[in-house]
Amino acid sequence: SCDELPQYLERHYLLPHGQAQLLTEICLRQRQLLPAAEKQVGIYIGIPFCPTRCSYCSFPSGIVPLEEELQQKFLNFIEQDMLTVVQLLSMYSLNVTAVYIGGGTPTSLSETAFARLIALTARHLLLPGVREFTVEAGRPDCFSAEKLKVMEACGVNRISVNPQTLHDKTLKAIGRSHTVQDFYRSYDLVRHSGIKTVNTDLIIGLPGETADDVRASLDGIRALAPDNLTVHTLTLKKSAPIFGAQFSSLTAEDAEALVAYGGETAAAMGMLPYYLYRQHYMLGNLANIGYAASGSASLYNIQMMEERHVVLGIGPASATKVPQADGHHLKKLNMPKDIGTYTGNLPQLAHKRSLLFADEEE
Ligand code: SF4
Incomplete structure (x- = not known):
């Protein structure tokens, strides 16, 4: 019980x-x-580009190509991928609840390419029943009022603006080409837009940060009162540029106390924890915890992390997860991280993805 x-x-x-x-x-x-019995599907679209690479990054993202033509060519494949997902939805009568565009940093695309990505998503995937449409606008260095307008016009109702820290010295040390002031400007733009839910992410254990630095960042976020707060604990995978370095001056005890302070900060903003996940190599063996104010929890995050609902992945490095009827097994397909391998094999990959469902029916 x-x-x-x-x-x-x-x-x-x-x-x-x-x-x-x-x-x-x-x-x-x-x-x-999100009752597990309700067959509600989440859709993830991965855009594997960023303006620069953060030193702790272990995501399969590269620097965004500056040529418009290359961005548009990449989007041609994303649209093809979307269309095969639309076929699956109709073939297996799947209802979409949440759509999430992440990466990478989707807003690192040019104004034109970004507008096309959002319009394509809205046209093909914002089907009746979708309750949540999230865009990761994590990096303020590639955010703009125009991109925000496009999102508003196409029905985005949740957005992530992620400072990770509120200290310029850390942003510089981790290779981000923006300042804390840039984050505040982006946050302000989003707050004054029609987009209902705003998430901010912070990371405990960034290189060179003391416990006081992290507390100051959490206090700064509290003053902004976003709807969602996600408190991450630094994870360094082998693919991160600084993997193996003495990256954090925090002890495991510091990290644990800061995770608790994150919880207190969220509670002070009227938020409750609604999802958590752990990864290998996490500082202090702790967890990432998502908090949300009443009525603003992200359904996609629950679908993705709990693996009780179907999640369909579009784009390089995306994952499709199909929980099996016994409630204890999961069929999964990871799209290749390498963009060339993804674009060169898309029809075969889409076919493999559809087989996850065919097997389920047998
Ligand atoms: S913004 Fe995120 S995905 Fe992009 S380089 Fe930094 S950590 Fe990696």
Whole structure:
């Protein structure tokens, strides 16, 4: 039973008391927001480009090509991929709840290419029943009022503007070509737009940051009062440029105290935790936790992390996940991270993706 669950997690999975409570609380909240029995599909579109590469980055993203023609060619493949997903939706009568454009940084595309990406998504995938349309506008160095207008006009209702830290010295150290002031400007633009839900991400453990630096960033975010806050703990995978370096001056105890401070900050803004996930190589072996004010939790994040709902991935490095009817198995297809391999094999990859569903029916 729900009352016994935390104790069970402590005894059988050796979870500390606080984490067992948190996990139970999140699980119950998710079931209210998105019952597992409802066959609601999430769609992810991955745009693997960024304006510069952050030193801690382990995402398969490259620097955005400046030539408009190359961006448009890439979008031709994304549209092809979208159309095969539309076929799947209709063939298997799947209802889409949430659409998420991430990456990389989708806003690193030119004004024209970005407008085309958003319009294509709206035309092909914003089907009746979609409740959430999120765009990652993580990097303020490639955000603009024009891009925001396009998003507003095409029905985007959730946006992520991610400072990661509110310290210029750290932004410089991690290779981001924007300042804290640029973040504030972008945040202000979004806040004054018609887009209802704004998420901000922070990372605990960035190179050179002290515990006081992280607390100051959390306090700064609290003053802005976004709708969602995601508190990450630095993860350095092998593909990160600074993997293996002595990257963080924080101890595991510092990190744990800061994760708790993140929770207190979110609570002070009236938010509740609604999803969490862990990765290998995380500082202090902690978790990333998403918080949301009432009525603003991201359904896509729940679908993607909990693996109880179908998620269809479009674009390089995207993942398609098809939970099986027994509730304990998952069929999965990862699109290649390399753009050339993705574009050169798209028809075969789309066919493999459709087989995940065909098997399910057998
Ligand atoms: S913005 Fe994100 S995806 Fe892009 S380089 Fe930085 S960490 Fe990687």
